[in-house]
Amino acid sequence: MAQVNEIEPTWNILGDSFPKQYEVPEEVEKKPKAENISKIKLKLQDIQDAHNRIKSDVVFTPVIEAKYVGKNFCNVFLKCENLQNTGSFKARGACNILSSMSPSDKSKGCTVSGGRNYLSAMTYYGFKQSVPINVIVPKDCPLVDKHTYKENFAIVKVHGNDLNDASLHALTYCDEIGSNYVHGSDRLDLIAGYGTLGLELLTQMDKMDAILCPVGSGGLVASLVLAVKSLKPNCLIYGVECSAAPTMTKALQEKKPVMIQLNPTIADSLSTIIASNNAFNIVRGYLDRMITVDEVWISRAMINILEREKMVVEGAAACPVAAVMAGKVPELRGKNIVCVLSGGNINSSRMSRVIDRGMAAEGRLVKFSVALPDVPGAMAKLLAKVTDNGADVKSFVPERAWMRRDIFTVNMLIETSDIHHAKDLEKKLLKDYPHSHFIML
Amino acid sequence: MAQVNEIEPTWNILGDSFPKQYEVPEEVEKKPKAENISKIKLKLQDIQDAHNRIKSDVVFTPVIEAKYVGKNFCNVFLKCENLQNTGSFKARGACNILSSMSPSDKSKGCTVSGGRNYLSAMTYYGFKQSVPINVIVPKDCPLVDKHTYKENFAIVKVHGNDLNDASLHALTYCDEIGSNYVHGSDRLDLIAGYGTLGLELLTQMDKMDAILCPVGSGGLVASLVLAVKSLKPNCLIYGVECSAAPTMTKALQEKKPVMIQLNPTIADSLSTIIASNNAFNIVRGYLDRMITVDEVWISRAMINILEREKMVVEGAAACPVAAVMAGKVPELRGKNIVCVLSGGNINSSRMSRVIDRGMAAEGRLVKFSVALPDVPGAMAKLLAKVTDNGADVKSFVPERAWMRRDIFTVNMLIETSDIHHAKDLEKKLLKDYPHSHFIML
Numbered sequence: 091m092a093q094v095n096e097i098e099p100t101w102n103i104l105g106d107s108f109p110k111q112y113e114v115p116e117e118v119e120k121k122p123k124a125e126n127i128s129k130i131k132l133k134l135q136d137i138q139d140a141h142n143r144i145k146s147d148v149v150f151t152p153v154i155e156a157k158y159v160g161k162n163f164c165n166v167f168l169k170c171e172n173l174q175n176t177g178s179f180k181a182r183g184a185c186n187i188l189s190s191m192s193p194s195d196k197s198k199g200c201t202v203s204g205g206r207n208y209l210s211a212m213t214y215y216g217f218k219q220s221v222p223i224n225v226i227v228p229k230d231c232p233l234v235d236k237h238t239y240k241e242n243f244a245i246v247k248v249h250g251n252d253l254n255d256a257s258l259h260a261l262t263y264c265d266e267i268g269s270n271y272v273h274g275s276d277r278l279d280l281i282a283g284y285g286t287l288g289l290e291l292l293t294q295m296d297k298m299d300a301i302l303c304p305v306g307s308g309g310l311v312a313s314l315v316l317a318v319k320s321l322k323p324n325c326l327i328y329g330v331e332c333s334a335a336p337t338m339t340k341a342l343q344e345k346k347p348v349m350i351q352l353n354p355t356i357a358d359s360l361s362t363i364i365a366s367n368n369a370f371n372i373v374r375g376y377l378d379r380m381i382t383v384d385e386v387w388i389s390r391a392m393i394n395i396l397e398r399e400k401m402v403v404e405g406a407a408a409c410p411v412a413a414v415m416a417g418k419v420p421e422l423r424g425k426n427i428v429c430v431l432s433g434g435n436i437n438s439s440r441m442s443r444v445i446d447r448g449m450a451a452e453g454r455l456v457k458f459s460v461a462l463p464d465v466p467g468a469m470a471k472l473l474a475k476v477t478d479n480g481a482d483v484k485s486f487v488p489e490r491a492w493m494r495r496d497i498f499t500v501n502m503l504i505e506t507s508d509i510h511h512a513k514d515l516e517k518k519l520l521k522d523y524p525h526s527h528f529i530m531l
Numbered sequence: 532m533a534q535v536n537e538i539e540p541t542w543n544i545l546g547d548s549f550p551k552q553y554e555v556p557e558e559v560e561k562k563p564k565a566e567n568i569s570k571i572k573l574k575l576q577d578i579q580d581a582h583n584r585i586k587s588d589v590v591f592t593p594v595i596e597a598k599y600v601g602k603n604f605c606n607v608f609l610k611c612e613n614l615q616n617t618g619s620f621k622a623r624g625a626c627n628i629l630s631s632m633s634p635s636d637k638s639k640g641c642t643v644s645g646g647r648n649y650l651s652a653m654t655y656y657g658f659k660q661s662v663p664i665n666v667i668v669p670k671d672c673p674l675v676d677k678h679t680y681k682e683n684f685a686i687v688k689v690h691g692n693d694l695n696d697a698s699l700h701a702l703t704y705c706d707e708i709g710s711n712y713v714h715g716s717d718r719l720d721l722i723a724g725y726g727t728l729g730l731e732l733l734t735q736m737d738k739m740d741a742i743l744c745p746v747g748s749g750g751l752v753a754s755l756v757l758a759v760k761s762l763k764p765n766c767l768i769y770g771v772e773c774s775a776a777p778t779m780t781k782a783l784q785e786k787k788p789v790m791i792q793l794n795p796t797i798a799d800s801l802s803t804i805i806a807s808n809n810a811f812n813i814v815r816g817y818l819d820r821m822i823t824v825d826e827v828w829i830s831r832a833m834i835n836i837l838e839r840e841k842m843v844v845e846g847a848a849a850c851p852v853a854a855v856m857a858g859k860v861p862e863l864r865g866k867n868i869v870c871v872l873s874g875g876n877i878n879s880s881r882m883s884r885v886i887d888r889g890m891a892a893e894g895r896l897v898k899f900s901v902a903l904p905d906v907p908g909a910m911a912k913l914l915a916k917v918t919d920n921g922a923d924v925k926s927f928v929p930e931r932a933w934m935r936r937d938i939f940t941v942n943m944l945i946e947t948s949d950i951h952h953a954k955d956l957e958k959k960l961l962k963d964y965p966h967s968h969f970i971m972l
Binding site for chain 2: 393
């Protein structure tokens with residue numbers, strides 16, 4: 091990246107660290123226009139101030155070396171923001187906003203709407219700093235989320251069918267009751283708060299070649315670009331999005347934030363329709379790469395982090411690990427890279443489902459439909475056959491209603507040790523039960 | 532605890548720190564006989580030597596302040612051995628054993644049998660230090676465990692119906708092939724390795740009033756007594772056992788290790804039939820309390836650690852947190868206490884079950900059996916009723932086979948936000964469907 095001499099940059103960017111010897115398909119536009127850079131009002135000093143303001147109220151989260159992710163390819167370190175207060179990095183932003191407010195603004199209270207992690211963080215620090223918080227949520231807000239906000243003594247109001255309705259209502263409602271409206275993205279004090287994560291990383295990691303960071307509306311990755319590129323300019327910074335909501339990828343392609351069509355994703359907290367304007371202006375030209383990962387890889391990454399790294403993460407937080415696992419960063423072979431585990435707020439019943447989905451994706455949970463003769467002992471024989479082959483029957487549903495001649499169907503969910511074991515079992519079962527379907531995943 | 536002057540103790544015990552103002556039902560026998568103390572060959576220096584030997588090969592695991600456990604009662608800190616190599620504190624012991632071996636012993640290799648965590652650790656460090664490892668497992672050893680040992684390039688032999696058979700065979704087998712038999716408990720070099728956890732804690736915690744540690748055969752708690760009581764004598768050390776396998780409680784009552792009857796438990800790695808002799812001799816007279824916790828509290832602790840602290844732990848590791856949650860440590864109000872999360876090796880399908888069991892224990896997953904009239908739309912009406920009350924139907928099984936007159940039964944599994952919500956739902960459903968059973972858990 092060439093040094094931008096024609097204008098006074100608001101932070102120092104030195105040297106170009108991008109590895110030129112690799113073809114990187116998603117490389118983003120370099121060399122931002124001067125007028126864009128001068129627009130950015132946030133400075134490294136703001137992040138350092140935020141750090142001093144909030145350091146006693148947020149967790150200095152540990153960095154753990156991954157045991158399996160990236161094994162034999164690169165050294166992966168996990169920055170555990172899932173262990174942050176309220177379970178996500180949003181705590182840093184919320185704490186910085188509230189700590190920066192004047193006493194008179196604090197007494198007026200705040201009105202907020204937005205994503206689960208942001209609202210949890212605002213209500214948590216609102217209670218801690220005695221700022222009354224009004225939360226506006228849409229009708230389909232999950233019970234457990236409302237429960238969390240109320241635990242933090244926030245006033246919860248339900249309005250509208252979706253997040254947009256709720257946010258619009260919040261704007262008028264805050265005027266009615268005379269409280270401050272605090273938007274959940276695009277605020278510079280929010281980004282300054284997030285940036286403290288970058289400052290922590292710089293003290294925790296001796297050798298850090300790259301940071302992979304989940305991207306929703308882009309606040310976190312922008313803050314890392316600002317904090318880390320200022321102090322350690324040759325550290326690569328990559329953003330990782332889920333392919334269901336590629337807001338930043340689209341914004342960089344179109345050279346401005348644009349609305350996108352959303353698809354359902356397990357990484358639900360990345361599901362935003364447009365990149366934040368400030369974030370876009372900060373990352374533009376300084377972000378080294380954007381990567382997108384699909385749902386199957388996110389599920390596999392989540393179960394890997396759960397089983398191998400012993401940590402609970404939400405879908406969004408698993409995206410950087412998914413990018414490594416899916417082989418999307420060949421240029422980082424042998425490097426020390428940090429994957430930011432941005433949060434761990436996933437509800438338990440969804441987690442059960444993720445475990446099943448992740449196991450299915452790895453061929454460790456398979457469905458098998460078998461046609462059996464309707465004779466005594468047929469089911470016992472089938473179960474014995476599966477067990478003898480070292481597999482475990484998790485569920486077993488005979489469908490007698492669809493009986494045809496002397497045959498009926500049994501649907502089984504079977505746990506195997508890996509895809510090879512599953513395929514081996516398929517072969518053995520097909521020998522005895524030719525009228526069978528084997529459904530992987 | 533009175534200072535023992537009549538003999539030369541092998542480590543320094545100073546002062547009595549036990550809080551006398553509380554009635555503690557399970558207080559253990561104090562003042563050990565002199566001949567017992569003189570029997571203990573392990574010194575603090577051995578643990579310090581082990582620390583220097585293994586520190587570059589094991590993870591200096593982080594201590595995290597718990598966000599919810601002990602809230603409004605005491606400050607709970609979690610020592611995250613689930614983030615250790617191989618997912619448990621056994622790594623420290625295994626690494627110390629193998630690092631202490633002579634080159635000629637190393638080339639002969641080791642033969643081992645025992646629990647999952649011990650075998651994972653031995654095979655992992657065996658591969659790292661180029662020591663061939665033979666593992667003897669019984670027939671019922673889970674596939675996934677054998678898979679782990681083989682991943683670490685160990686030779687896995689199956690022998691016998693249970694762990695006893697396998698261990699006996701290992702003793703003769705190691706002679707046959709001329710390798711070293713390495714017992715999984717009661718070795719002093721194993722305990723010395725575990726003790727490094729205590730040394731780490733002393734550097735990590737400024738103020739530490741008590742340590743709660745899971746107890747199986749007692750190696751870990753013995754090592755903590757030795758390491759921590761030597762350097763910080765007024766720190767309380769409590770052992771926590773599952774009530775299904777109270778080996779150390781029984782040993783302290785009987786004044787010697789005795790065989791006990793085992794019951795099935797989710798804390799399976801604590802399921803040992805007798806306390807280790809060396810561990811017993813170390814803890815006797817110096818351990819401040821033994822506590823037992825039951826299965827329901829262990830499940831609740833596990834789901835709490837998973838949902839609130841964002842960490843994966845096995846049943847054994849959840850026991851100290853269970854003791855705090857169950858209100859078993861009233862004397863620790865306002866204190867800084869460390870719960871040792873000893874390991875995180877739980878397989879995923881068991882985890883799904885634990886989530887369900889934990890949710891059931893908290894009244895968040897309930898079963899409801901409803902008698903419905905056999906008319907069109909009856910099921911749709913019932914489902915709408917449940918949904919309108921803010922609950923979520925997880926499964927729905929109509930039992931037409933047991934139809935009697937014009938009524939049939941539907942079994943539902945329903946997710947609610949808490950026990951109050953569940954009870955409220957019960958009332959509302961009973962009004963419309965009087966022939967119904969509500970089954971909590």
